[in-house]
Amino acid sequence: EIPDGMLTYKMTSDKMFEQIPIDKKWDIIFIDGLHTQEQCMKDIKNSLYHLNENGIIICHDNLPFAKYVQLRVRRFDSPWTGDVWKTQYSLIKNNPGIGIDIVSTDFGCSIMRYVDPDTLNFNLVDIEYESVFCDVETLAKSLNIINVEQFKEKYL
Numbered sequence: 577e578i579p580d581g582m583l584t585y586k587m588t589s590d591k592m593f594e595q596i597p598i599d600k601k602w603d604i605i606f607i608d609g610l611h612t613q614e615q616c617m618k619d620i621k622n623s624l625y626h627l628n629e630n631g632i633i634i635c636h637d638n639l640p641f642a643k644y645v646q647l648r649v650r651r652f653d654s655p656w657t658g659d660v661w662k663t664q665y666s667l668i669k670n671n672p673g674i675g676i677d678i679v680s681t682d683f684g685c686s687i688m689r690y691v692d693p694d695t696l697n698f699n700l701v702d703i704e705y706e707s708v709f710c711d712v713e714t715l716a717k718s719l720n721i722i723n724v725e726q727f728k729e730k731y732l
Contacts, residue, residue: 613660617663632690
């Protein structure tokens with residue numbers, strides 16, 4: 577059941593963004609799609625053009641618990657995040673001071689406040705899993721990780 581007033585689009589995100597009017601805006605956009613860094617970055621960029629100025633984008637699957645979970649090819653015998661964490665890493669590294677946090681819940685949910693997309697560097701950074709996920713301190717600094725309590729204090 578879909579509540580009254582809720583919209584769903586049964587198509588690829590690329591197709592949806594092609595079809596919706598440029599002046600269509602939302603307060604919250606949730607991205608949980610193809611699980612590749614390239615598509616996630618494309619979805620974030622497209623979403624920013626349709627996000628209200630006080631809005632947020634939430635991206636799922638940014639904290640893979642093991643290297644094999646973030647591989648680009650899905651293993652059907654285990655959870656799969658793909659390499660979308662590299663999207664958040666690239667945005668953080670290429671845009672110092674950008675408002676992105678990753679909440680350490682449910683495979684990592686990134687929270688990104690509205691930023692003018694025309695001011696951002698959307699280039700992907702070439703990074704390996706071991707460089708970021710080598711220890712807790714490096715991981716926390718590289719991906720701006722916060723826990724659920726910190727999320728509540730900051731965003732609610």
